[in-house]
Amino acid sequence: MLKNAQTVQPASxxxxxxxxxxxxxxxxxxxxxxxxxxxxxxxxxxxxxxxxKAVSGQALKVSASVQVGQRERVVIVDTQDARLVLGVTAQQVTHLHTLPPLAPEDAAAPPAPQDFRQLLNTLVKRPGKTQ
Structure with missing residues (x-):
């Protein structure tokens, strides 16, 4: 065939x-x-x-909170001078009432922490199930 034909190798x-x-x-x-x-x-x-800035834990303290709707809550906030009852929604915070500050002896002590066994039992219990 062709005498001068070169073999073409694929380029690697x-x-x-x-x-x-x-x-x-x-x-x-x-x-x-x-x-x-x-x-x-x-x-x-x-x-x-x-x-x-971080707010110190003594300046403001939420002492109670109740949900009254899908995104609405009534919150009691303790300050140094007074206790504020606030209505909190997704858009605003409304002052509802001012209560006198709690006296130190009136302040309820925080409940003692439960031991792990009691905590696990309360989490595992289902309504209507007896153990």
């Missing part, structure tokens, strides 16, 4: 071999940099005063 594309270890190392290092960047931004926001 040599792809660089990438090991799984190097890919995992790159991804984890980028992830670590992103986490450090987020932590640094949080620290900077707190330092510059952009983050909200």
């Amino acid at each position: 594309h040599s792809q660089p071999v990438v090991s799984a270890g190097s890919v995992i190392g790159q991804v984890s290092s980028v992830l670590a940099v992103i986490v450090l960047l987020i932590l640094a931004c949080g620290w900077l926001a707190r330092r510059l005063g952009f983050a909200p």
Whole structure:
């Protein structure tokens, strides 16, 4: 047939071999940099005063709360000077009434924590089931 015919060999594309270890190392290092960047931004926001201040537990205390609707609640909040009865909805908080502050002897002591066995029994019990 053809005397000068050259045999054509398919071009082999040599792809660089990438090991799984190097890919995992790159991804984890980028992830670590992103986490450090987020932590640094949080620290900077707190330092510059952009983050909200934490309210001490003694300034405001919710002493009672009752749900009166799907998203509505009546809440009693204790402050230093008074007890406030507030109506709380998804859109607003409404002052309903002001009560006199509790005297220290009138304040009920918090109930003693239940032991694990009692707590588990109350969680496991179902209405109508006797043990």
